[in-house]
Amino acid sequence: MQQDETQLRGGRIVRSEDPLNLEMPFERLDNFITPIESFYVRTHFPIPAIDRDAWWLNVEGEVEKPFAINYEELLELESRTIPATLECAGNNRNFLEPKVKGVQWDLGAVGTAAWTGIPLSILLDRAEVKPGAREVILEGADGGVLEDPKRPSGKVQFARSIPLAKARTDVLLAYQMNGSDLPPQHGFPLRAIVPGWYAMASIKWLQRVIVTDRPFTGYYQTMDYAYWARRGDIAELVPLTEMQIKAEIAKPAQGEIVPANSNVRVHGAAWTSDGEITKVELSTDGGSTWSETNPIDKPTRNAWRRWEYTWHTPLKAGQATLIARATDSHGCSQPAERDPDRGTYMINHLLPISVEVR
Numbered sequence: 177m178q179q180d181e182t183q184l185r186g187g188r189i190v191r192s193e194d195p196l197n198l199e200m201p202f203e204r205l206d207n208f209i210t211p212i213e214s215f216y217v218r219t220h221f222p223i224p225a226i227d228r229d230a231w232w233l234n235v236e237g238e239v240e241k242p243f244a245i246n247y248e249e250l251l252e253l254e255s256r257t258i259p260a261t262l263e264c265a266g267n268n269r270n271f272l273e274p275k276v277k278g279v280q281w282d283l284g285a286v287g288t289a290a291w292t293g294i295p296l297s298i299l300l301d302r303a304e305v306k307p308g309a310r311e312v313i314l315e316g317a318d319g320g321v322l323e324d325p326k327r328p329s330g331k332v333q334f335a336r337s338i339p340l341a342k343a344r345t346d347v348l349l350a351y352q353m354n355g356s357d358l359p360p361q362h363g364f365p366l367r368a369i370v371p372g373w374y375a376m377a378s379i380k381w382l383q384r385v386i387v388t389d390r391p392f393t394g395y396y397q398t399m400d401y402a403y404w405a406r407r408g409d410i411a412e413l414v415p416l417t418e419m420q421i422k423a424e425i426a427k428p429a430q431g432e433i434v435p436a437n438s439n440v441r442v443h444g445a446a447w448t449s450d451g452e453i454t455k456v457e458l459s460t461d462g463g464s465t466w467s468e469t470n471p472i473d474k475p476t477r478n479a480w481r482r483w484e485y486t487w488h489t490p491l492k493a494g495q496a497t498l499i500a501r502a503t504d505s506h507g508c509s510q511p512a513e514r515d516p517d518r519g520t521y522m523i524n525h526l527l528p529i530s531v532e533v534r
């Protein structure tokens with residue numbers, strides 16, 4: 177739908193030039209691993225130009241032995257490669273009614289890459305975290321003056337925190353994406369990968385790791401990338417963390433014409449946080465009846481699982497509404513309706529796609 181009106185850049189939809197925001201047309205999904213040239217790009221500020229020979233990563237805060245490490249030294253540490261799906265917390269915003277502010281992502285602010293790097297735990301151990309430490313703040317080299325009327329004065333760096341336990345378990349500091357050096361758009365020379373979390377936590381252009389003994393309340397932790405949680409009549413801002421379970425349909429795409437009385441392949445992907453996708457169902461009649469689809473990929477923790485289904489299309493021409501619905505190993509499924517306290521983020525209610533049978 178949007179491809180006709182929207183400019184494409186190297187096959188990606190340009191959502192904005194400055195800052196650069198690119199989306200993968202989700203109908204292009206055809207592999208477990210998303211190629212770098214298709215992977216969505218989300219930035220808030222100009223991409224920092226970093227000379228890796230002059231770059232240092234500082235590890236500091238509530239640690240016994242703060243230190244700085246350079247690129248060459250990082251490469252000498254034992255690396256790991258993990259597949260992980262990154263999804264922007266605002267993915268699918270274009271489906272919200274009424275329209276809300278923010279990048280109007282359709283289905284493609286999501287992708288899966290093989291990330292190679294160093295477990296964050298290795299650096300935390302080297303720094304000797306003090307007892308009483310609770311969180312780890314990750315700071316990017318990018319920043320600027322904000323436009324929000326509630327902005328702090330002066331420049332703000334993009335930064336986010338994660339609980340110490342999560343930081344020690346599976347957070348990776350990646351310098352490669354799909355076997356190549358991290359491209360500038362994706363965080364060269366080093367970015368965090370926080371598996372299972374919305375991607376705002378996967379800080380790009382990493383320059384500082386700050387261990388802290390109290391909850392971090394920075395701009396992108398509270399004023400932005402947070403949602404309202406209720407305690408009766410009071411509401412509190414809670415930082416976004418885990419990705420919520422979701423299934424998306426890649427093909428047929430919104431508005432596509434499919435032949436009547438034929439077999440049409442319907443396929444897509446589903447993902448969740450810290451569990452496995454156990455079932456994806458598809459409705460081709462707007463939610464009245466559901467059929468189980470077939471998985472394509474084996475289940476992988478914190479990475480999507482593609483699915484497919486052969487749809488025998490109606491005999492008669494007309495509109496058909498397709499909806500996919502995922503269930504995971506925790507027994508979680510997707511809500512039918514949107515929860516407005518989620519604001520402009522965490523959009524995982526059922527998303528109907530209409531196609532034309534002809």
Ligand SMILES: Nc1nc2c(c(=O)[nH]1)N[C@H]1C(S)=C(S)[C@@H](COP(=O)(O)O)O[C@H]1N2
Binds near residue numbers: 216217221264334
């Ligand atoms: N330093 C820094 N890290 C960042 C961001 C950013 O603007 N600056 N954007 C975040 C958001 S909101 C998302 S969705 C992901 C996008 O990662 P990608 O561009 O590699 O797809 O990066 C995250 N990390």
Ligand SMILES: [Mo]
Binds near residue numbers: 265266
């Ligand atoms: Mo994002």
